[in-house]
Amino acid sequence: MSQTTRPLAYVHSRTAVLRDENIDTDRIIPARFLTTTERTGLGRHCFQDWRYAADGSDDPAFPLNQPQARGCSILVAGRNFGCGSSREHAPWALLDYGIQAVISNEIADIFRGNALKNGLLAIVVSDAEHRWLLDNPGTELRIDIAEGTIRLPDGGSIRFDLDAFSRHCLLNGVDQLGFLLQQADDIAAFEHQQEKAA
Amino acid sequence: MSARTLFDKLWDAHQVKAETESTPGVLYIDLHLVHEVTSPQAFDELRSRGLRVRRPDRTLATLDHSTPTLPPGADGKRPYYTKEAEAQVATLEANVREFGVDLMGWDSPQRGIVHVAGPEVGATHPGMTIVCGDSHTATHGAFGALAFGIGTTEVGHVLATQCLLQRKPKSFAIHVDGALQAGVTAKDLILHIIGRIGIGGGTGHVLEYTGEAIRALSMEERMTVCNMSIEAGARAGLIAPDETTFAWLEGRERAPKGDAWDRAVAYWRTLPSDEGARYDREVRIDASAIQPSVTYGTHPGMVVPIHAPVPAAADAIEQRALDYMKVTAGKPIAGEAVDVVFIGSCTNGRLSDLRAAADILRGRQVAEGVRMLVVPGSEQVRRAAEQEGLHEVFRAAGAEWREPGCSMCIAMNGDLAQPGQLVVATSNRNFEGRQGKGARTVLASPLVAAASAVAGRVADPREYMNQEVAA
Known part of the structure; x- marks a missing residue:
């Protein structure tokens, strides 16, 4: 099966909150689980060393283990979420764990690109909006990708920027490799030019 | 043409298609480095679509992350930590055979960590675009190559098309004046820089390290500095090529030879940032004040x-x-x-x-x-x-x-x-x-x-x- 994401127009959920800043991809999925050759099944190791107690049971101190966070598919996280390694296993693990959108006031570049290519919405909002969302876990949000808005329960909304191409790909489930393959003539012309110049 | 930075020149020279409001640019990749951890799902993707590797000659693989560092036992078997680790290495070995990619594998005298072995064999040249499914790809920026880490989906894109969809990041100059004291190394310098600009300080930017303290560094020291650009959030870090770079590279197996070498050096000399080129951000660091x-x-x-x-x-x-x-x-x-x-x-x-x-x-x-x-x-x-x-x-x-x-x-x-x-x-x-x-x-x-x-x-x-x- 080719890797085309399902079209995604809305994410509608209560929020779960991880206030920590700089949640790196080693915390999202520790390196010892990277020996897989699959994309699937990483959800049970998502936040592995944070989420489980020593006896393997759920650690109640981990915010996403609290009853009100169960079933939430929108994660509000502290600044610079997803920093560190380029492992795409991080968005794979989050998606498999049930997260469909991550909101922060800063998201690391490689993680953000990887997330969007897998249909995991990665949204950057202003510091003030971010602070409000951090302080109000469990808020029911409706993210509208076409509009670029996050609707709040009181009728208010937060606007967010999303690159036009990423938006198009999310909404239509566009396969980016297919798009690149269509550029084959231009790529060949570029290679020809480059070889002539060398 | 207005004054351009090293980064501008590298970017411009690799535009297959310029970006527009609605689509990112198509950026050509000169060298794709591959290792066992971030590539298996990408090769699967090619297989499922019936695609080949577009440029095996621009693709180079190694084994480094999952590999044991203890020698084989008396039975001749390598002491892999887990069966999965062994299977992952075997998967890359099978993929390179199927797709015709060079591998610096177990039997190669060149095998090593991708960002150590790649430059060593002369695969990394100034002026190139280089990617790898590894965030420390920034290491190769030490040669004046635009080098950055990508995820596995993009590994598949480059294997199949030798290109990536990219929007141009901003530029950030780190000027390092003065000289490092004895006992203070390139590692101390980059740790100091990251402490100064912060772990997210380079997000959305390509760093260029300049100044007299940078010029004085050896190639190995420059690689140490560029390597950790990602730890400040920057996907790439650059150092302009100079005589130090050319001397290090000349004669290596995959470096240009003869007339091609002379032409390449002539081109590489045009790469350093022009006088008066503007950066989106700049910071100045005094090397002489840095401690271990x-x-x-x-x-x-x-x-x-x-x-x-x-x-x-x-x-x-x-x-x-x-x-x-x-x-x-x-x-x-x-x-x-x-x-x-x-x-x-x-x-x-x-x-x-x-x-x-x-x-x-x-x-x-x-x-x-x-x-x-x-x-x-x-x-x-x-x-x-x-x-x-x-x-x-x-x-x-x-x-x-x-x-x-x-x-x-x-x-x-x-x-x-x-x-x-x-x-x-x-x-x-x-x-x-x-x-x-x-x-x-x-x-x-x-x-x-x-x-x-x-x-x-x-x-x-x-x-x-x-x-x-x-x-």
Whole structure:
């Protein structure tokens, strides 16, 4: 099966909150689980060393283990979420764990690109909006990708920027490799030019 | 044409299609480096679509992350940490055969960490675009190549099309004036820079390191600096090519030869940023003020000079980091008891790093109770070190001399620390659990790491340098 994401127009959920800043991809999925050759099944190791107690049971101190966070598919996280390694296993693990959108006031570049290519919405909002969302876990949000808005329960909304191409790909489930393959003539012309110049 | 930066020139020279409001640009990739961890799903993608690798001649693979650093046992079997690790390596071996890609594999005298072995064989040239499914790809920026890490989906894009969809990042100049003091290394410099601009300070930017302190660095030192650009959030870090670069590269296996070399050098000389070129951001650093530097927290931006007090936590999140590290605000990191010392990685696993560590260890002993691993970055580094007898210095001091690989930097091959142990590491990340669940990492230079091994506590290498040691 080719890797085309399902079209995604809305994410509608209560929020779960991880206030920590700089949640790196080693915390999202520790390196010892990277020996897989699959994309699937990483959800049970998502936040592995944070989420489980020593006896393997759920650690109640981990915010996403609290009853009100169960079933939430929108994660509000502290600044610079997803920093560190380029492992795409991080968005794979989050998606498999049930997260469909991550909101922060800063998201690391490689993680953000990887997330969007897998249909995991990665949204950057202003510091003030971010602070409000951090302080109000469990808020029911409706993210509208076409509009670029996050609707709040009181009728208010937060606007967010999303690159036009990423938006198009999310909404239509566009396969980016297919798009690149269509550029084959231009790529060949570029290679020809480059070889002539060398 | 208006004055352009090195980054502008690299970017412009690789535009298959310029970006528009609605679509990113199509960026051509000259060199694609591949390793076992981030490639299997990408090869699967090609297979499922019936695609070939577009340019096997521009693709080079190695084995480094999941590989054991202990030699094969009496049965000839390599001591893989897990069956999955062994299967992952076998998967890459099968994929390169099926798709016709060169592999620096187990039988190759060139195998090594992708960012050590790639430059060593001369695959990395100034002016190139280089990607790898590995965030430390920024290392190759030391040659004046635009080099950055990508995810596995993009690994598939490059395998199939030799291109990526990209929007142009912003530029950020880091000017480093003055000269580093004795005992202060390129590692201390980059740790200091990350501490200064912050772990997210480079997000959305490509860094260019300039100034007299940068020009004075060797190629190996420049690679150490560029390697950690990602630890400040920047995907790439650049240093303009110069005579140091050309001298290092000339004659290497995959470097241009003869007339092609002369033409290449002539082109490479046009790459440095033009006079008056503008950057989106700039910062100035005084190299002469930098001390041996170490991390004290759980990300590479939490850096202090080795004798400076650990800063007080600004909030609960920072306090959590100090608690994890079991360090106390107001006290320096120097003097903290050490359990493990790791010398190696794509940051500091090159010959000059091993020489620096050996100079401290020669005639001395690793302190009792301290475990020290020395892991060369590649087979070439290993051979050169052994020819100089460095392995004997390490072994005589009580350290383990291992086979090349990423080893304890990412700790996915079984080389790891136990919960609570303090590791002084020459690698690049001190995240929680990076070197084993509950392990506490202090990032440092090879000099600091070696001095700490001898002292059994985090130590200033200048206490050991230029001192006669009784034979």
